[in-house]
Amino acid sequence: MGKSSASSGRKRGRPAKIPAAIQQTLDVVSERKAPIIVSSHLAPAxxxxxxxxxxxxxxxxxxxxxxxxxxxxxxxxxxxxxxxxxxxxxxxxxDRVSQYLIRNVIYREDLPDTPDEVVFRILLFKLFNKIETWQLLERSVGPITFADYRFDHFDRILTKAMDESRRIYSAAYIMPPGSSAFGCKAKHQNHLKLLELMMSKALPAKLAEALTMQEGFELLRAFPTIGDFLAYQFVTDMNYSEVTDFSEMDFxxxxxxxxxxxxxxxxxxxxxxxxxxxxxxxxxxxxxxxxxxxxxxxxxxxxxxxxxxxxxxxxxxxxxxxxxxxxxxxxxxxxxxxxxxxxxxxxxxxxxxxxxxxxxxxxxxxxxxxxxxxxxxxxxxxxxxx
Known part of the structure; x- marks a missing residue:
């Protein structure tokens, strides 16, 4: 992926003097129904x-x-x-979910703080993006760690919740089901497989070595079912931790x-x-x-x-x-x-x-x-x- 237009192209700062031709265009009354406000300091927008x-x-x-x-x-x-x-x-x-992620998932004195463990917890939380799902897993398995993670155990807990008509995903944004990529019947099973793939490909270590938010974004974007929107949301959540230290003004x-x-x-x-x-x-x-x-x-x-x-x-x-x-x-x-x-x-x-x-x-x-x-x-x- 090439450089984003957010980090390249136009030079930052105040616009140069507006050319007469552009100013003339700006002064034309628009035929749009919505009222147009001509702001010379934002010209030519x-x-x-x-x-x-x-x-x-x-x-x-x-x-x-x-x-x-x-x-x-x-x-x-x-x-x-x-x-x-x-x-x-x-x-x-x-926001409530971000605050919970920061305080109760990322910065936990009772849980390991290695990149593998922190990234695993962030990904597990964000794949569902629901506080109640994280709390359900914690009540069921105890302290959540990558070292103790077992697919069948987590699958059983989440399947039971679904059978009881409990919502395990947030409605804030839609997670692709992932069945075409991982072949599992249930959506949460595919997401657990996605998490396993990310960990097997040493994503935590690669994120820790990344120098820019765009580089971290591209690492996440490379995985199945992760599009631009999710990759940007996930890299922002990663950057709340000490694993990365990107500027939020770069990308x-x-x-x-x-x-x-x-x-x-x-x-x-x-x-x-x-x-x-x-x-x-x-x-x-x-x-x-x-x-x-x-x-x-x-x-x-x-x-x-x-x-x-x-x-x-x-x-x-x-x-x-x-x-x-x-x-x-x-x-x-x-x-x-x-x-x-x-x-x-x-x-x-x-x-x-x-x-x-x-x-x-x-x-x-x-x-x-x-x-x-x-x-x-x-x-x-x-x-x-x-």
């Missing part, structure tokens, strides 16, 4: 009204996160759409939902690829929030990364179905299926130690000046899972 909603959504969703984390009573927002429907957090690592792969959000935000991409547009958002986050007069509360000083900006496009795609029903994406979806319902069990937020923000959280630090006058509280709340 043209944005719709959803583009500004992207930033307002990101800022308000992050404010909701902090209001709940600081123990403020509901309602946490005056935004009708955000108050009614379920959306993931602005930062991917703050991005837009998923289907993000592409739909991009189509709603940009009436004309100006020749930029989807990956380049996501990088544009990450690079310009402070400027765009300032332009709109928004105070964006970062994650205790951590800027939005490419993965977060990619996820936000997925969420603004959903948001626009209600907030901007006149602006259509590719899928034609017009409804948001899931309503918001707070989780009963609170979360103690904790992030990969290499990010350097856990000490600030423990000390009750506020995210930025916008929250300086808020009363410090135990930073717990019900994170949302996408």
């Amino acid at each position: 043209k944005t719709t009204a959803v583009y500004d909603s992207y930033w307002r959504f990101a800022a308000e969703r992050q404010r909701i996160f902090y209001r709940r984390a600081l123990g403020e009573p509901a309602p946490w927002t005056d935004n009708r759409v955000l108050a009614t429907y379920k959306f993931t957090n602005a930062y991917r690592a703050s 991005v792969v837009p998923g289907p939902g993000a592409r739909d959000g991009l189509r709603k935000c940009f009436a004309d991409t100006g020749g930029l690829s989807d990956a380049e547009l996501i990088r544009l958002m990450a690079d310009r986050q402070e400027e765009e929030c300032a332009r709109l007069g928004l105070e964006f509360p970062s994650l205790w000083g951590r800027r939005l990364q490419l993965i977060d900006c990619q996820n936000l496009f997925c969420e603004v795609d959903k948001y626009a179905r209600v907030a901007h029903p006149d602006i259509a994406g590719w899928t034609g979806r017009t409804r948001i299926k899931q309503k918001f319902a707070p989780q009963a069990k609170p979360i103690e937020f904790w992030y990969p130690p290499k990010w350097g923000i856990n000490d600030r959280i423990a000390a009750g630090a506020m995210p930025n000046e916008a929250f300086e006058n808020s009363r410090p509280a135990t930073l717990k709340c019900e994170a949302e899972d996408g």
